[in-house]
Structure formats: C-alpha cells, structure tokens
Amino acid sequence: MYPISPLFADYLKRHDREFLIKAIINGEEYSNAVIVEHSIENSLSLSQGFEIGNAIPSKLTIKLRLKNELPSNARIMPYISLSTSGLTWDNAAYPWQEMTIPWTGGGTEWMPLGEFFVDSREKVNDVWVYTCYDKLVTADVAYISQLTYPATMKAVWDEICARLGFSYDSSVQINSSYKIQAGPVGFTCRQMMGYIAGANSASVFVGKDGKIKFKRYVAGAPAVFEMTSSDYIRVKQTNPVKSFTRIEVTYDTEDGLTYTAGTGDDNHTLKYENPFMTQTMVNNLQATLNGFSYLPMTMEARGFPQLEHGDVISFAKYEGNSWLDATIPWDSANIPWSGIVQYQTLILHQVLSFKGGLKLTIEAPSISEQQSEFAIDGSLTSQVNNLNKNAVKEGKAYYGATITRSAGLTIEREDHLSKAVFNSDELSFYAGGNKALWFDLPNRKFKFAGDLEAVGGTFTGTLNGVDGIFTGDLSAVGGTFTGTLQGVDGTFTGTLQAGKVVGGDITGTTINGSTIIGSVLKTAQSGRRIEIDSTSGFRTFDSSNNNRIRITTANDNGVSAISFYGTGGGFAGEINSYQSQNQLNIISDSILIGSNSNANPIYMNGATRFNGLVTINSGISGITVDNISGLSSQLFSLQSQINTLSQAFYSHTHNVNIGTHNHGNPQNQNWPANGGNFTTSTP
Template structure:
C-alpha cells in the first residue's frame, strides 16, 4: 500500500518500488553525512498527482503461513485468525516527488526524503560563538524538522563564526560528524542520528536462513586514528591516535577543534566491521547505519583442515559469527520484499598507494588553482547574480561589486555606495580622517548632516558647505588644525569666538568690546546709541552719541553735551571756551 498526497493506492495499482538508503558517499566508512534516501515507485493511475506530493509506502506481513513453533507471542496476546491475517501496516519512509515519467499509462515517480529540503543556503541569525545545539535547533526550526532522542549533541561544542557559504544539510552533517554520528530520516519521517562507537552491539542477528548470499569484499576494517581537515584550501588538519592510512578515518569538518577530534577518536578507537555484500530476505525494520551480526558455516572435515589444533577457533557446529554495519541498503518490492546490504571499504593497497591518472591529476591541479563560482576564498565569492561579494563569516560587513552595484554594507545596511543614476557616491555613516589630510569639499544638498566630521592627527583644509539644509553635527579638529572654510547662508548659535570677523552685516541687540558692559565701546539697538566708557573707573561715560527721541545729543564726560533739535545747544558745567576764551 502507499498513500500519495493523502490518497491510498493498493497492490492492484502499485507495480513495484525500490528504496535506496545510503550512509556513505564513498567506498568506505564515514561519519558526518546527511544523504537523502531515494524512492522509485511505479503506479498505475489516471489521477493527477501534484508536484512535490508526499508519498509513504507501507508493508504488511502475511501471517497465514506461520506455525506454532514460529509464534513467539503468548496465546492470550495473539490476535490472529485461524486462517491467518495481515500484520499492521509498517511505513517504509516519507518521500516527496522530485521527477516523474509516464510509459504506456504507468507512472514512475522518483522521490527523496525530507533531507532534500535542507539543500538551501544557511544564513544564521544567531550571535556567535554559538553552541552546535543552538545552530541545529535553528536549522530544524526553519525546515520544520522534528528530531527524536537519538540526536545528542555535546553541549560544550561551539561554532565560532557564522557558517557562511554552507547549506543547511552540510551544517547538519558537520554537527553530526563532530558527535560521531550521521544524519538520517527515520521511517516515521523524524530526523535521527546514527551514532557509532567501538562497543556497539549488533542491533539484529541474522542466521544462514535469513540471507541468500554473503560475500566478504575486503579484510576486516579497523580504525585507530582520526584525521579531520578543517581548512581544505590550505589542507590544515587536526589528528588524534596512531596508525597507518589503512587504520585512519579521514573526514572534512570546518567546525571541529582538536578537543573534538580527540573525543571522536576516543569514541571510535577500535571500531571495526567486516566489509560485505549481501543479498537477503527483506527485513523492513532495519535502517541504514544499523550494526548487524550474521553467521556463516565454515565447518571443515579433519582431512581438509590444515590449521593446528590450538590455532583452530571454529565452534563444533562450524557456525562462525561476524559483525558488520549497513552502510548502503536497497529494498525492492515486486510481489515480495528483498534486501541488498553493502558495507564497502577501501583496501589497504588503495589506502597506502593512491595512483591518479592523467585526467585526475589535471583536474586536481585545476581545483587547486582555479577560482570556482560560488566558492568562498577568505570571504570572497564570485557568482553570476551578484558578481564579486566579500563578506565576513559573522555577516558584520559585506562588499558587493558588479556592473550595477558598488556597495559596502555594515550589519546588513548599506554604508557607502555609488548611486549610478545620480553619478554620486553616497555615505550613510560617520566620515573620519585618521592621520591624514582631507582637502576636498564636503557638501550636504537639500538634507541634514547630523554626523561627526573629525580630523584625527591631521589637517582638514577643504570646504564644508551646507546648501539649503542644516548642519547639526560637531566639527572638530583633534590634535590638528582646521584651516578650511565653513560657508552657510545662515549661522545660528549662542556664541561666536574668534580673532577677526570680516564682511557682511552683523545684527544684534547689543555689541560690546567688553564682556561686562561697563567699560570699552558699546552699541545698543533700539536707539542710535554709541557709548564709550572710562577704562579707569570702569563705569564713567566718557563719550556718547545718543538718540533722545529723535533729538541727537553728544555727551562729553558726565554732564557736558551738545544737543541738536532745530537749534544747537552747548552746555558745560564749568563754562564754554573757544580758543581758550570763555564765551558762556
């Protein structure tokens, strides 16, 4: 049976299906993978099945042929009719349609499990350094993934900077690898860890009647050394343990540290399995990554035995037990279920002597020297859509250069850019000259400049001009000299201090040459008043020109004055003299 987008199809409509599960992408054991499982199913239907529809295949086991000896359940717990029945339906996974083809009215759908949705760029919103657990939860939250208790992440493991340039599936695999695990999707659609350790017991024991054929493809594989490449560009690695290449587990993980590598080696030290290829009866409860035990009949007659008695370790019944791991698994159903299991390994000769052909050598050389599209080189990437992009791992800064955009970003906001339509460079922050000379013109047109213009240990010799706007910032010369020109249609403020004021019109309530107003020269508004006070006593009026309600009066000393109003009057307390002759 299968449900397709919520519609149930039975064995009359389902022709066959194949499910491929893989834990490795190479010919050997790996940790830190997250490989989607694949379903290919053939269905007779005239129904329109939507894109990306969800497909769940099911199996039910027939119990009609079960004997009393094979039954392991107590009598009171058996709910099987005398003529036999079917077991409960068991799901074989959750898949989503990727592609389809129709031949003679029969549809063949190629589908993948939930991990395929993780093949999108990961742009984190966390503050770094962040724990691996927090990163894992952020990814699962965005993808609407549910994971079970098998996902155990060391709480002390951290990622130091935002993982720029990676997909969500890659990051999930790296986190799993640091914790000695691989990522899979269980048959119920939940995300799971398949963890490995040297002491793992078999999850399922197989007898000779459970498989059709088993072939050992290499000697038993052991691991005693771990080498992790954390920088592929410069081939920088961490390693732990001892042993040759044949005993070494190699993996790439940019987030691992020496401590993590030491812990991984401690967990896997002594892990071994026998590389096999097996055709077996279908056991739908098995998952890729399960440790399995199986037995082989290796009995010999006395005549055929060439081993000494004390060196012979075969049981009397001749059945020898072995342990392996399901690294690749294929279920196929066409009237019945069968299973193929693979546990590949790299031979000792392949591990020690890697001989590349001429084409492989050329490709490897090209990989080292060529700049690849979308690959980060110290934060720099080249793509067809954005051109050259340079970005920090924590996304604090970014620069974008292409034919349409020349921009610098800070914390996601554009800070400096070239505005192509206006042919102008625009700046959205503070302009600071540290240890140099700014000799250009800084001009705000129809806007407000509210930042800080500062010259540190240098000289600002240009022109700062605000046209039709307001300058509300601070113009400061720090450890230097501001020798430029400040030009504005209107300057407003409480106080102007300087040695010389030239040109223009000065308008105000009072203009004084003394701050106290009791000495020096004072010009007052309201009347045409000019007062000059004594510099000796400080408050004696020495000379004044005053507007006495449209009568002009010149004051001399304290009481002498000349007043003009249709007539000229001369008044002096001690007399009026002309050429030393008193005339009044």
C-alpha cells in the same frame, strides 16, 4: 532498528509469509490494487568506504497504476503488514496482553517505511513511475544564521530544524560544549547538519517514522539483529575486516590543515573533512571510534523491513571443510565443529524491494589496504592537484574574498556584518546587508547612507547632502551646502548665517534660539502628531490622521476656545470664553466630571449655581445644616411648632358622662358620687 511486535517479528521469519502493502498519498489511502511495486534505497556513505558526518536523503521508486497523475511534491508514506489469515489458536504462542489482532482476522500492525516527496515521474504504458526523496532533500538551502557567535552546535542544530520544520528523536545527542566560533558562510543546512553529526561521531538520516535521527558509531557496539543462514540468499566478503585506530580531520581543505589523534597506518585511519572541528573534538572522536571495526561484504537476503541503515547485524556462515580439504595448520584453525562461523558488520547501504515478495540487499563497502597504502597519482591527476593548490577558484572564499562571474570581487565577513563589492558596474560597501557607501555610476556621485564622522581634514568646494548624519566638528571654509543637513551631535563653530533657505529638511537633536518663525510645525509627517500653524492654531492628530484637539486663534467676538473631536472627526465639545461674558464655558451634549479614586474627590471652590435639574445617584456626605443658607432658622421654627403641638397633645383631657346604669333595677345605686361624669386621662 525500528520496533515491531513479537507477532510481526515471528511472521517475518516464516517461509509462508504473505505481505500486505498500502500507501498514504496526500492523505488518501491506496492499496496493493494500485501499487505495482516499490523499492527504498538508504545510504550512509557515498564512497566505497566507511564515512561519518553524512546526511544522505533516502530514495523511493514506486510504480502506481493510476488514472490521474499525482501533483508535484506529493507526500507518499508506504506501509507494510503481514497477513495473519492462517493464524490458529495452536500457533498463537504470543503474550495475550501484547496482541492487537482483530477477531475478524486481517494482519499484523502496519509498519511505516518512511516519508517521501515526489521529485520526478514518467509513464510507462499505463503505469506511473515516481522517484521520490525524503525530507532531507529540502535541507539543500543556504544556511543564513540569526544566532550570535560563538554559538553551540546544539543551538545551530535547533535553528536549522526549526527553520525546516524538522522534528528529531532522542538519538540526536550533541555535546553541549561543542561550539562554532563564527557564523558559517557558504554552507547549506544539510551540510551543517552533517558537520554537527560528524563532530559527534554520527551521520544523519530520516527514520521510518519521519523523524530526524543520528546513527552514532561506537567501537564494540553489539548487534541489534541476527541473521541465520536461512535468512539470506547469498553473502560475499569483499575485504578483510576493516578497523580504525587513528582519526585525521581536515579543517582547511585549501591549505591542507588537519588535526590527528591516535596511531595507525593509512589503512586504519578514518579521514574526514569538517571546518568546525577542533583538536579536542578530534580527540573525543578518536576515543569513541578507537577499535571500531566491521566486515566489508554484500548480501542478498529475505526482506526485513525493520532494519535501518547504520544497524549493526550479525550473520552465520558455513565455512566447514572435510578433513581432506583442511589444509590449514591445526593450531591456526578457528572453525567450530558445526562449521558455522558468526560475523558482525553494519549496514552502510541497503535496498528494500517489494514486488509481491520482499527482498533486501545490504552492502558494507571498504577501501582495500592496497588502495589505502599505494594511492598513485597519474600525470593528469598531479597537474590537477597542483592547479587546485595554486589557482584561485571561482566562487571559493579566501579569507572572506570570493570572485564570481555575476558579482566580481566580493569581500564579506563570516557574520555578514560587512561586505564590499567591486566590479565594473558597482563599487559598494555594505553594513548589515544595506549599502553604506557606494558610487552612483549614472550620476557620477559617491553616496553615503548612515553617519559621516569627520576625524580630521577640511571639506572644500560644494558638499551636497544626499542622506545621513554628520557628527563631530564641521568647519566650513567655503562652498555651499545643499540637500539635507542632519545634525545628531557635534559643534558648529564660527557663524552659520542663512541668507535664505528654500526647501530641504533640517533635522537636529536640539535647536536653541530665541525665535522660530514658520508656517507649520509638525512632530511627524503623518499619523499620531502635533501641528502648529498660523491658520488652524494648535492641533493634535491620532494614528488615523483625525484631528482630535484644536486650540484656535480666531478673534470673532473675542472668543478663544479648545475644541475636541471624536474618532470619526465629528465635533464633541469645547472649552471657550468670551470677553463680554467674562466666564469660562464647557460645552458639549454630555459632560462627565469624574475622579479615578475615591481618595481624591472633585473639589468646587466658591459659589456654585445649578441652573437645571440635579440628579444624585449616590449618597452625599460632608453637608451640614449650617452649610445651607436659611435652613437652620427654618428647621428651628419647625421644631418650635412641633414642640408646641406635642405639649398640647400630651396634656389634653375632657369629660365624659355615661348616664345612670343600673341594669333596669332602681335599687341598684349607680355612680352616686358624680352622677356618671368622668374626666379622661392624658394620652
């Protein structure tokens, strides 16, 4: 059951309820001014009884008054709300923190009713009628697995959901120990989802929020919604209470092979087909469903949009009689004094219709006990059943073999690793989806793709190699080999003598020989490669087919060179030498000699000459005075001169005469000893 607020639940119970509807179609919102009416049909069973392991798309039929037609596969999401325009403070008996009602009034929250996609349409007068289905309809595509088998059912489920872009909620609970032993062949994604759900006592459906969900059936599950007698218009019990104590699962429909668990007659046996079930799975299924029961009925009720198919519901029904009409024994009567009896059932099929108001139709069908016990086949049915047992059916797999009108006889492994096709136009063996051995009908030739390994025997006549690899020993008695001979492994015995080889390819792992003479040697046909030829010498190419390095064989003036080219093909520089110069030249517009590590510097041995300006951008270490020719004697001479100048400077003195200084008074005797002559001190 979809969760709703207390306000929404309370207003659904009111008799003066007023619905608001809208629909989001391809991202654009449409109100009830456009929506005339709609109905949503949900099912968990396609038969007249209870089933598990179904994945049935829900159906939306909506009438819209539109000027323009909706595009193909348009996405439609209907919503419903309840008007709160009459809500007063006295009536608002709801928890304050749970209320999200705007002060301006309006309605309750918008409840989604599902996600659907347009399938077909018709126009009646000025109203478009669209028939839509939910996303499960997109699962009707072939399931081709990329998993390695055996694989868990959970891994298969996740692979399917990832491929289809489905998201699922926590209701999807898959037993982690359940496995599928071999890759499924001939099943759709929707079938596989149903098989996985059935093994886990569930069916698959799309919830109102657009997520994939499981409806898991468990014996004794409590009701999630209770209907009073005022909530429905009429209810009709169609059969006695249906219960199950025994499980019978058919895992091979052709031979009628089954697994069973539990005890009980046909009326209490749940029959189910699933090719991936094991006895352990059936035992677990019976333990989960043992005693599962429901009341078969049909009901027309007021609309409760939160109910989902598979929900267990209870309802009250008045069954009281007057004393005069009570014809049953007193000790057998189980009627309460109020006359109201409570029943429990589940929703296997429901239709929610909106046309101004909301109406709900609920069904829980079952097969009667007489149908279960006394199923009598007529003469035609008996003949058809006998034909089904003995006839080979078109498109039906028999241990990997199928017969169809388009392909004839096809034999294929379950994991698609190998396949053989036999018909009047094709005789082919496939490996991994590609032809490995086939008959080329127009050319009257058998062709191999891959490896041809000789276990024994002798090839005589002419062997033409179309493609492939020969391994082992190939001994030629006679004949001529033409085409491509590719040797991966093995030993050639005897003498292999080529009188003349014209054209064709020789492919091998190792070629041993003294001399190989040819015009061009390539490591690849194009792209990144090395080429050797007599004209252009040794060349390397990048992935863009640009020649980056070339070792030429030119002999002009005795030159030999290694030339370098940029990514655009332009000349970048070369390393060459001339016999007349007797030296190695490195030539380019700019030359960088560098080391990737300071621990491994660049070494220059021998005399080095720089004929141009030298610029040093960092410090120099390891050069002493003795390493530079003549520098030591020059520095010694400069030091001697500096010492002489220093000695002369620091030992220099001179005389100074300051004359008579008596301040104009001859009585003052001034400098009597030396008459005003003084000698200065050294610096």
